[in-house]
Amino acid sequence: MKLVILGGGGFRVPLVHQSLLSDPGRIVDELVLHDLAGDRLRAIRAVLDQQAAGRAWRPRVRATTDLAEALSGADVVFSAIRVGGLHGRCVDERVALAQGLIGQETVGLGGICYALRTVPVALKIARKIAALAPDAWVINFTNPAGVITEAMSSVLGDRVIGICDSPVGLCRRVAGALGLPFQDLRFDYLGLNHLGWLRAVWAGDDNRLPELLSDEAALTSFEEGKLFGPNLLRALGAIPNEYLHYYYFRRETLQQMRQQHVTRGQFLRTQQQSFYLRVEDAPDVALRTWQATRAERDSTYLAEARAVAGAEERQACDVDGGGYEQVALALMAALMTDRPSTQILNVRAGGAVPGMDENAVVEIPCTVDAKGPRPVPVATVDHHSLGLMHQVRAAERAAIRAATTRSREQALYAMVTHPLVDSVAAAERALDGYCRAFPELADLARFR
Template identity: 30%
Template sequence: MSKSLKVVTIGGGSSYTPEIVEGFIKRHKSIPIKELWLVDIEEGYEKLMIVGNLAKRMVKKAGINMDIHLTINRKEALKDADFVTTQLRVGLLDARIKDERIPLSHGMLGQETNGFGGFMKALRTIPVILDIAKEMEQLCPNAWLINFSNPSGMVTEAVQRFSRIKCIGLCNVPINMTKSVAELLGHEQFLLHFIGMNHYVWAKHLYYDGKDILQEMLPKILEQESERAVVKNIRPISWNKDFIISTGMMPCPYHRYYYMHDDILQEELEDFSRGKTRAETVKSVEAKLFELYKDMNLDKKPKELEERGGAYYSDTACDLIKAIYTDSREIMVVNVRNNNTIASLPDDAVIETSAVITRAGAIPLSISSLPDVAQSELLQLKTFERLTIEAAITGDYNTALRALTHNPLVKHGKITQIVFDELLEAHKDYLDKWNKLD
C-alpha cells in the first residue's frame, strides 16, 4: 500500500480535467499518486497545455508531491501505469454537433449517447479505446482502465470482451439521482440499489433505517424531478406519475427519451428550428471554461464547470480508484460484467448496477428480479449494443443497419439507411473501417 502510483488520463485536455485533479488532491493520503500523466492528441494540444498548466497550479497550491506530465505520446505515458482513465471524444464537440443535427434534420432525436448519436459515437470511440487497451496489454498489463468515455456501457463491454485489460465503466447519472434523494431525505445514510444498463438504469430499492422505502418515496421523487433537472442535458419534463409508480422503480432521466419520446423530440425539433442544439450549448460553455482556465491566477476548479453537464464523473473515478487501491469494499454504481445478475442478458454483457468494489474489481450485488417488461426493454437495447460493438469492430455495413433496427429511437425503413449514409460521410475522417461511400 506504500507504492507510489502512476495514473494516466487519456483525453487530458478535456474541460473535465480540473475535477479529476481536484479529486486526486483531496484523496492524496489514500491514493499516493506520484505521477499524473495528461495525454491528448495533436488537435487537442493547445487545450492540453491550458488545462495542464491549471492542473500544475492546483497541485502547487495543495502542496503535495504529485508530478504533472503533459504529452501527446500515449505510449510514453502508459508505460508502467497503475490506473488509466479515459475521457476522450473522437472528433471533438464538432462530431457531437453532427450527431445531433443530422438526425434532427430527418425528424429523429439528436442525442449524444442514445439513438443515432450514441450509435455513431460508439462507432468512432470503440476502435480507439480498443487500441488503447492493446497498448496497455504491452505497456501496463496489470493496470486498471477506468472508462467514462460515452457511450460508457458499450465501450466498457467492448474492452471486457475483446481485450485482456481489467476495465470498469462509470456514469454520473446514478450519482445525480442519489444526490437528489439525499436532498429529499436530508442526509446520506441510505442506499439506492441500481439495476439496468448505462443510460437505462433504475433505482429498484431505497434502503433506509432498516427497510425499503422506495414505494413510499417515489411520488415525492417524481415531484422533485418535475421541478428541476437531475442532469443538465435533459429537461425536467413531468413524468406520467401514475405510469412510473406502476413500475415500482425510480427511472433515470434518460428514460424520458423512451417513455416520453414525442414530448422530448418536439422540444428538440423546436430548438433545432431556431438553430440550437445541446452540443452547441456545450461548446459555448466549454469555450468560456477554457478562457477561465487561461487565467494564471486560477489555481482551483471553477464552479462554472458544473454547468458542463458531466459533473461528478471525474470525482467518482477518483473514488473508484481509491476503492480498488485500498480494497475498501464500498458499494458504488458501475458498469460491470453481468454474471447472471440480470438473468435475461448474457453473462458477458455489461450492465450498470450497484457493486462492491474490491482490489479484484467490482462484484455486483444480488437483487430481486426485474419485471418482465423491464427485462424485455433491456434485452432489446442490449441486442442493439452488442450489434453496435460488432459493427464498430468489423466495419460491416449490414451489421450496423441490423443494430439500428433494434433501437427504438431510430426511424426504420429507407430513412435508416439515408441518415446512416449521411452520418458516415460526415464522420469519414474518424471511421477508417467504413468504405461504403468511397
C-alpha cells in the same frame, strides 16, 4: 501510484485533480495527462497549477502527447477520450435531427454513430494497455460508456470498469428527498448505462421508496421527479435514470430539440472553444475562467428535458449529486487500498442479472476491493426493464460488430433496431449522412 488520464486535455480533468488534492489518503502521487492536442494540455495544466497554488501537497503532474510514454508502468488508467471531438457530437445530433430522430451523444442514432467511431480507437488503446501496463485497472468514462466498456473488455477482461455519475447522483438526490443520510442506505439500481431504474431504497430492512412515491412534494423536489412527474413514477414504481426521458417523452423531446437554435453539442463546442482561447490569451486567470465556464455548463445540462417538463433552472441539489470524479476516486480507492465498498458500476453481468448473458455489460451495484468489482445478484427483473435493456443491448452489440467488421449491414441493424428509431428509411438516410460526414465511416457507405 501512477494515474494516467487519456483525454488529459479535456474540460473535466480539473474535477479529477481537485478530488486528488482533497484526498486524505493521497493514493495518487503521479498524475500523467495524455492528449493528442498540445494546446489543450497546456490550458488544463494552467488550471491545475492554479488549483494547487498554496497547497502543502499535490501529486506530480506530467503531460505528454506520447501514448506509450503515458501508459508505461501505469497503475490506473482513466479513459476519457472523444473521437471526433465536439464537432463530431454536433454532426451526430444534426444528422439524426434532419431525419426526425433523436441523436443525443449516447442515446439513439447519435450514440450508435459515436460508437462506430470510438470502438476501433478504444480497442487499439486496450491492446496498448495490455502490452505496456497489463496489471493496470482501466476506468472507462468514454461515451457511450457501456458500449466502450464492453468492447474493451474483449481485450482486458474484468480489468476494465465503466463508471457514470448519473446513478449515484440520482441516489444522492433521492436520499436528500427522503431526509436520510446517503451513506446509511442501500440502493437497488439496475439497467444499462444511461438506461437504468432505481427500484428500492433500503434503510435497514425497510424499503423507503414507496414512502417517497406517495409524497408528491418530496417526489417533485429533485431533478428526476420534476422531469418524469409523479404519475409516471408511481406507475413504474421506480425512479428512472434522467436519460430515460428521451424514451418516455420521445415525441415531446424531439419537438423541443428541433425548436432549439443550437444543440447541446453546438453549445458545448462554442463554449469550450471560447474557454481554451481565453486561457491561451490569459493563462494567469485560467482557474477562474474554468470555474465560470463549468457553472454555465452544469446549469444548462439536459435543458431540453427540463423545457419539456416545464421545470425551472437546476437547483443546488440537482447539480451537486456527486460528480464522476468522486465516483472515479471512490472506485480507485477501493481497488488500490483494498477497502471494500459498494458502488454502482458498468461491469460484465457474470450471471448477476436474470435474463442477461454473462458478458453483457450492465450498470448495477457491485462490491469492490483489490480483487475488483463483483456484481450484487439481482433477484428479479420486470418485463418492461428487461425488454428495453435487451433492445438497446442488441443495437449496441450490433454497433460493436459493425465497428470491428466494417459491416454496413450490422451498422444499419444497430440503427433500425434501436427503440428510438421508428423508420428504416430514415435510419438508412442517417447512416448515409454519417458516412459522408466522417471519413472513418466511408467504408460503411451504401455505394463504394
